[in-house]
Amino acid sequence: MQIKTRFAPSPTGFLHIGGVRTALFCWLFARHAGGKFVLRIEDTDARRSTPESIDAILQGLEWVGLDWDEGPVFQSDRFARYTELATALLARGQAYHCYCTPEELAAMREAQIAAGQNPRYNRKCRDGAAPRAGISPVVRFKTPRDGEITIHDAVRGPVVYANAELDDLVIMRADGSPTYHFSVVIDDADMQITHVIRGDDHLNNTPRQINLIEALGFGRPEYAHLPMILGEDGTRLSKRHGAVNILEYREQGYLPDAVLNYLVRLGWSHGDQELFTLDEMIELFRLEDVNASASRFSSEKLAWLNQQYIIRSPAAELAPGLDAQLRAIGLDPDSGPAVADVIEGFRERATTLRELAEACGYLYRDFDAFEAKAAKKHLRPVIRDGLNDLREAFAELGGWEAAAIQATIQAVADRRELGFGKLGQPLRVAVTGGGVSPPIDVTIELVGRERSLTRIDAALAYIDARAAAAEHR
């Protein structure tokens, strides 16, 4: 049997981290088994579905690299099929027309809650109701009144529900469109989905769907309900905290593989391993290793993983991303060193490509002033001669590579009887404007000869002005 999973988002908003995790697990399971992964858009509710959401979902999945083998299948293209099966259920007496109005149902629900009862449809129309003028009926499914449904969930084990707890759900709306429960069940069967892997929030829906499956004469898929991902504060992910569009992570300079690596460890583990290549994930992923409890999203751990990926990825792979980040913050990548070289120098110092771009700004744009604190501490008259020697030595230096630059600094430091750092740190401030950068030789190489010389000149002028000011006091 061909293993087949599906990711079935509804296009009513952007794709967020929770959706990506669900898609990832579906994808991993299918890839591991050599099966198929299908993308299906659940857009039966025309009022809430938007083309922008569809676009955001497709883009998001493409960005993280979760590619699908079939689809996207749109449920809105399959209405004829749903109608056909609803008609069949009606004909067989397994479903019925219900003329209760939304207002009546709402009132009923309220009354039930007020009376401390379980809110559910009272089955008023179940045994035949006369058509009411001006009201187009919905179709309701006749849920069995007794018996029970046992789900054998791959992550939770057996879960039992009594049919008596369930009510008769609407399967076709008054406007003739199908509802979620009806369309999922039909599509999963028609598409021959073998494993339904989805969020925990669907566990309670499963017995209703199984009753429908049985009425329709379909076979049951295997089920796996994944634990939820909570926001950083431990509450449900929502627009207010954490539930940002997955594409935001791209904007912020996260790497798709790092995001997937982070997500795969939320609810799944393989011993103590933290870092997984995509191939390893595929090879090692098993539903039995998915745990059942909800987890919190941690942006700190994501940041750490992203840094690990930045450190380990070939510079050439990272270069386009850094290029884009530089442009995004208003820098011109062509006005400085090759971005791949910058990555080599900065990769251990940045958590995201955005951060990296921000840290290396002085390579692409001149700065107006030295950072006050760093300048005060390091650009002092005592170091003037040393800096001046450095300036001259750099001007005459044959090549412009880190090793030669390092040797030059060392030579000047020796001649002036200074520790390397005593000279290096003032030089760093002179050339970068601040006190933090990659190793000074690498930094100077990246800044370039011309810029380095003019910046050292500026530092010398700064020191002179400072000395003059001190004298006048």
Place this chain on the structure above:
RNA sequence: GCUCCCUUCGUCUAGCGGUUAGGACACGGCCCUCUCAAGGCUGAAACACGAGUUCGAUUCUCGUAGGGAGCGCCA
């Protein structure tokens, strides 16, 4: 309210009857060191509670508490 699910360091997790309860992030210390990082070593830090089952429970069962989900002509 009813039904269902969940519960190991602050967080992500390993554990699948007998362990000094392991790893990772974050945090502290030390080392390395031209700054900042990265890296190495190291420290503090957890089995929600109560009953059972058992020679023995973090592990199995049942309660309690806490958290979550569902109960739509949303998905």
